[in-house]
Amino acid sequence: MNVALGDAGVVAAFVAALTAAISLIAGHVRDDEALRRTGIRVAWVVLGGAVVASIALERALITRDFTVRYVFENGSHRTPPLYNFATAWSSLEGSILLWGLVVALYLSVVLVKFRKRMGDPLVMWATVVILVVAAFFFGLMIGPADPFQTVTIPAGFIDGPGPNPLLQDNWLMAVHPPILYLGYVGFTVPFAFAIAALITGRVGEGWLLETRRWTLFAWGFLTVGIILGAWWAYDVLGWGGYWGWDPVENASLLPWLTGTAYLHSVMIQERRGMLRVWNLSLLCATFSLTILGTFITRSGVIESVHAFSESGIGPVLLTFFGVIMVVSVGLIGWRGDELRAPGSIDSPLSREGSFLANNVLFAVFAFVVLLGTVFPLIVESLRDERISVGVPYFDRMTMPIGMALLFLMAVAPVLPWRKASGELLRTRLEWPAWAGVAVLVFAVAVGARGATPLLAFALAGFAAGAAIRQIALATRRNGWRGFVGRTNGGMIVHLGVILIAVALAASNSYLRQAEFTMVPGDTVTFAEATFGFDGLEVTDQSAKRVTAALITVDGETMRPAISQYASGQTIGTPDTSVGWTRDIQLALIALPDENSEGVLVRATSQPLIVWLWNGGLLMAIGTALSAFPTRFHRRPTDPVSAPVVSSAAAG
Amino acid sequence: MKHRSAAIAAAIVAVVIGLLIALLATSDTQQSSTANFEIVGKVAPPIEATTIDGEEFDLRSLRGKWVVVNFFASWCVGCRVEHPELVAFSESRPQDAQVVSVMFGDTEQAARDFFNELGGSWPAVVSNTGSIAIDFGVTAVPETLLVAPSGRVVQKWVSASGVTSETLNAAIASFQGDL
Amino acid sequence: MAIIAIAALTFGTIADGGTRTEGERVTALTSTIRCPQCRGQSVAESNVTIAREIRADIRTRVGAGETDAQIRQVYIDRFGRSIVLTPDGTGFTGLVWIIPVVAAALAVSVVGFAFSRWRREASSTGEPGTSSADRQLVDRARSERKTSASRRTSK
Numbered sequence: 001m002n003v004a005l006g007d008a009g010v011v012a013a014f015v016a017a018l019t020a021a022i023s024l025i026a027g028h029v030r031d032d033e034a035l036r037r038t039g040i041r042v043a044w045v046v047l048g049g050a051v052v053a054s055i056a057l058e059r060a061l062i063t064r065d066f067t068v069r070y071v072f073e074n075g076s077h078r079t080p081p082l083y084n085f086a087t088a089w090s091s092l093e094g095s096i097l098l099w100g101l102v103v104a105l106y107l108s109v110v111l112v113k114f115r116k117r118m119g120d121p122l123v124m125w126a127t128v129v130i131l132v133v134a135a136f137f138f139g140l141m142i143g144p145a146d147p148f149q150t151v152t153i154p155a156g157f158i159d160g161p162g163p164n165p166l167l168q169d170n171w172l173m174a175v176h177p178p179i180l181y182l183g184y185v186g187f188t189v190p191f192a193f194a195i196a197a198l199i200t201g202r203v204g205e206g207w208l209l210e211t212r213r214w215t216l217f218a219w220g221f222l223t224v225g226i227i228l229g230a231w232w233a234y235d236v237l238g239w240g241g242y243w244g245w246d247p248v249e250n251a252s253l254l255p256w257l258t259g260t261a262y263l264h265s266v267m268i269q270e271r272r273g274m275l276r277v278w279n280l281s282l283l284c285a286t287f288s289l290t291i292l293g294t295f296i297t298r299s300g301v302i303e304s305v306h307a308f309s310e311s312g313i314g315p316v317l318l319t320f321f322g323v324i325m326v327v328s329v330g331l332i333g334w335r336g337d338e339l340r341a342p343g344s345i346d347s348p349l350s351r352e353g354s355f356l357a358n359n360v361l362f363a364v365f366a367f368v369v370l371l372g373t374v375f376p377l378i379v380e381s382l383r384d385e386r387i388s389v390g391v392p393y394f395d396r397m398t399m400p401i402g403m404a405l406l407f408l409m410a411v412a413p414v415l416p417w418r419k420a421s422g423e424l425l426r427t428r429l430e431w432p433a434w435a436g437v438a439v440l441v442f443a444v445a446v447g448a449r450g451a452t453p454l455l456a457f458a459l460a461g462f463a464a465g466a467a468i469r470q471i472a473l474a475t476r477r478n479g480w481r482g483f484v485g486r487t488n489g490g491m492i493v494h495l496g497v498i499l500i501a502v503a504l505a506a507s508n509s510y511l512r513q514a515e516f517t518m519v520p521g522d523t524v525t526f527a528e529a530t531f532g533f534d535g536l537e538v539t540d541q542s543a544k545r546v547t548a549a550l551i552t553v554d555g556e557t558m559r560p561a562i563s564q565y566a567s568g569q570t571i572g573t574p575d576t577s578v579g580w581t582r583d584i585q586l587a588l589i590a591l592p593d594e595n596s597e598g599v600l601v602r603a604t605s606q607p608l609i610v611w612l613w614n615g616g617l618l619m620a621i622g623t624a625l626s627a628f629p630t631r632f633h634r635r636p637t638d639p640v641s642a643p644v645v646s647s648a649a650a651g
Numbered sequence: 652m653k654h655r656s657a658a659i660a661a662a663i664v665a666v667v668i669g670l671l672i673a674l675l676a677t678s679d680t681q682q683s684s685t686a687n688f689e690i691v692g693k694v695a696p697p698i699e700a701t702t703i704d705g706e707e708f709d710l711r712s713l714r715g716k717w718v719v720v721n722f723f724a725s726w727c728v729g730c731r732v733e734h735p736e737l738v739a740f741s742e743s744r745p746q747d748a749q750v751v752s753v754m755f756g757d758t759e760q761a762a763r764d765f766f767n768e769l770g771g772s773w774p775a776v777v778s779n780t781g782s783i784a785i786d787f788g789v790t791a792v793p794e795t796l797l798v799a800p801s802g803r804v805v806q807k808w809v810s811a812s813g814v815t816s817e818t819l820n821a822a823i824a825s826f827q828g829d830l
Numbered sequence: 831m832a833i834i835a836i837a838a839l840t841f842g843t844i845a846d847g848g849t850r851t852e853g854e855r856v857t858a859l860t861s862t863i864r865c866p867q868c869r870g871q872s873v874a875e876s877n878v879t880i881a882r883e884i885r886a887d888i889r890t891r892v893g894a895g896e897t898d899a900q901i902r903q904v905y906i907d908r909f910g911r912s913i914v915l916t917p918d919g920t921g922f923t924g925l926v927w928i929i930p931v932v933a934a935a936l937a938v939s940v941v942g943f944a945f946s947r948w949r950r951e952a953s954s955t956g957e958p959g960t961s962s963a964d965r966q967l968v969d970r971a972r973s974e975r976k977t978s979a980s981r982r983t984s985k
Contacts, residue, residue, distance in 0.1 A: 386910060
């Protein structure tokens with residue numbers, strides 16, 4: 001029943017996506033309105049099929065229908081309801097189904113939003129591109145990544161293994177993938193419009209306006225998804241780390257970097273009509289990087305903790321990536337030079353100039369991340385040597401870029417369009433600079449040391465000063481509306497980024513870690529805190545047996561634990577004591593055995609970690625605020641001098 | 652010239668991306684199993700430690716014999732599979748070969764139970780095992796190394812299902828000439 | 831202002847103390863050694879047996895007074911070059927450090943070149959920064975705006 005339902009859904013979605021794409025194109029070529037209408041109607045079936053298939057998978061999981069291979073391999077009676085629900089995307093096939101569902105959702109929103117303009121070739125082609133992407137993913141589910149394969153239950157089978165223990169230990173894992181996917185997949189829409197613009201040759205600013213919010217939406221979810229992933233790693237892995245420059249993490253960062261570059265450089269296009277081809281390229285790069293990321297996660301070519309088990313899906317995804325690249329690079333190469341806009345940027349010292357600098361930095365950042373990720377493969381294939389490129393490399397290479405970005409975040413918001421004078425800069429930057437100095441002096445006063453973190457704090461203060469100055473000016477003029485709109489919302493996003501930068505610098509530079517072997521009654525002092533070990537506590541839960549060490553840290557009891565799952569796997573469940581200024585995390589590494597009577601505990605102390613997550617929250621809020629429509633709707637093609645009260649012109 | 656730059660840039664990007672795809676397409680997906688074989692060809696690091704029977708053991712005392720150094724743990728499925736093979740091997744060559752087991756990531760009691768259950772009367776080292784494993788470049792159990800009578804490591808096996816008596820004998824035969 | 835900033839930065843850097851504690855050295859070292867059994871994790875991050883053993887071994891070696899470079903070499907000798915997460919700065923591997931710097935320089939020079947071309951174009955049209963195409967764009971936008979504005983008011 002579940003299998004039949006699921007297969008029907010997948011096949012229906014696949015066939016519908018193809019049919020709709022073909023009839024839309026045919027309707028366009030033959031100028032046949034009826035055919036076009038049919039195409040749009042059929043396109044709705046994609047969502048229907050995706051929803052049916054997803055429900056079938058959830059139903060199979062909830063009813064523990066072990067005849068479905070996916071449930072047989074990932075389900076278990078013991079898994080608690082929330083994690084059982086999330087099991088639907090904990091493994092390869094299910095995660096592809098989630099991709100399909102999300103792309104179908106976006107498709108439907110596009111169909112609703114543009115229902116009156118389906119006759120417009122631009123919208124038509126964009127829809128076709130989305131349909132092709134959807135068809136690809138549903139095709140995967142028919143072929144190498146079928147979530148509804150059946151299995152004959154062997155005799156004596158009682159229960160499945162359940163999802164990977166690491167994925168059922170923290171609620172973040174239930175929400176991180178869908179949110180990340182909303183971001184990842186969301187870039188399909190602006191990408192589709194970019195391709196449509198290239199095909200139709202209408203690279204005017206119209207399609208940009210259409211997709212601005214879509215891009216912002218996708219970018220916001222990608223940001224939140226990445227931060228949630230980091231938070232999950234921090235809470236679950238127990239070594240005080242949140243970002244390991246793992247290939248899969250890099251794969252999610254890459255589209256974020258190019259997407260961020262796009263969000264900035266698109267403003268030059270809206271304002272000045274320039275950089276059209278560059279912006280199109282950034283959108284194409286962003287989308288193709290999400291596909292490359294999916295490939296890296298799913299193929300097992302690059303070693304990663306996150307990699308799913310190997311499957312035949314790798315070559316297919318790589319081929320799709322190749323097709324996307326051929327189409328986008330080909331279209332850009334073919335059309336690019338016709339689409340070049342006239343105009344020039346007068347001075348590097350201007351808003352445009354700073355956006356260009358921003359783009360250079362983000363492009364180099366993305367390049368470093370990509371190079372570091374694939375470099376071991378390059379060395380191996382050319383020199384037959386094995387090397388690793390890991391955290392130290394990425395940290396060292398991206399740190400200067402991060403500093404430069406912080407500096408840019410301080411200077412750029414006060415720069416006017418066209419050209420700035422030195423005098424103007426001096427007056428506008430005066431108090432942000434004082435803010436930077438104040439932060440620096442404060443940091444030194446409370447005991448922060450080391451050139452790198454101090455420079456980061458100072459630049460962060462400087463940048464925060466510039467962002468707050470902008471918001472203060474805008475709110476003084478427009479009241480609460482000073483918080484909304486792209487410029488002001490953008491400044492709030494900046495503040496979030498600055499918080500994150502400070503938290504990164506502080507937690508990386510002042511991390512302290514130690515391992516202790518303790519027997520009950522022992523007390524140790526570490527990082528100005530006292531740790532007393534009171535004994536072990538064993539609790540049995542449905543899916544696992546949890547052995548926790550009760551450790552009193554400055555009066556508060558913490559319970560780092562080791563969980564043993566029924567499948568035999570053991571994982572550590574660290575406990576974190578969260579504070580505004582610092583976190584203490586305890587991880588139970590080893591239980592007493594005959595070699596050692598004590599427990600082995602690792603303590604990690606890191607300052608300001610909590611601001612990473614708060615910074616992420618602020619970024620999300622800022623993104624929402626910048627999507628909020630401003631009352632004075634400024635048309636991007638308006639001349640700068642147009643008589644519109646716009647916060648963007650302020651500063 | 653001025654209006655060709657997008658096409659030129661696209662061509663360059665296409666070439667780079669093409670190379671990237673070729674690289675990813677040709678890359679081997681099985682990476683981890685052949686990674687660390689630095690030790691092969693080098694003189695075997697010393698093993699000086701106590702065995703399950705409480706005796707002192709020194710690897711150097713076995714110069715002149717073929718030594719099979721096996722890293723194991725009682726919880727490791729592959730080790731259980733290969734242990735009878737080691738017993739068979741050890742019985743087939745009582746004179747010129749010697750098996751040595753090194754416990755890795757396990758407790759002494761569990762190791763003793765493991766030997767009681769599955770047999771094997773050769774020395775099983777239980778102390779100082781972490782640094783021995785690191786010296787031998789071991790990453791996980793089961794791993795097995797063959798040390799020639801000269802004291803040089805000639806081969807290393809990393810496989811989830813372990814080695815067989817046949818593989819070991821074949822390896823000894825193939826290295827017989829160059830000792 | 832600049833003086834305060836420089837003074838604070840210098841003080842903060844010099845007063846750093848310089849010497850690191852053994853614990854800090856262990857933490858730093860373990861995060862540069864790859865866990866040989868894992869996929870893409872350092873031994874600091876992993877809890878598998880070998881990672882635990884390597885952490886313990888590094889702690890012993892640091893305690894015994896070996897330098898960071900010596901300890902790293904020990905691991906390279908046993909597990910191969912790929913045990914170290916920091917690629918070599920020399921030879922072919924060194925390219926991973928050099929290429930990004932070259933790429934950055936290239937990107938900056940492309941932008942620099944664009945600016946110089948824009949400046950040349952601007953000076954040749956006489957009016958700084960405004961080409962006739964620019965003006966056309968503005969005119970078109972203005973007329974569009976007028977029509978859309980009148981449409982809005984007529985509603």
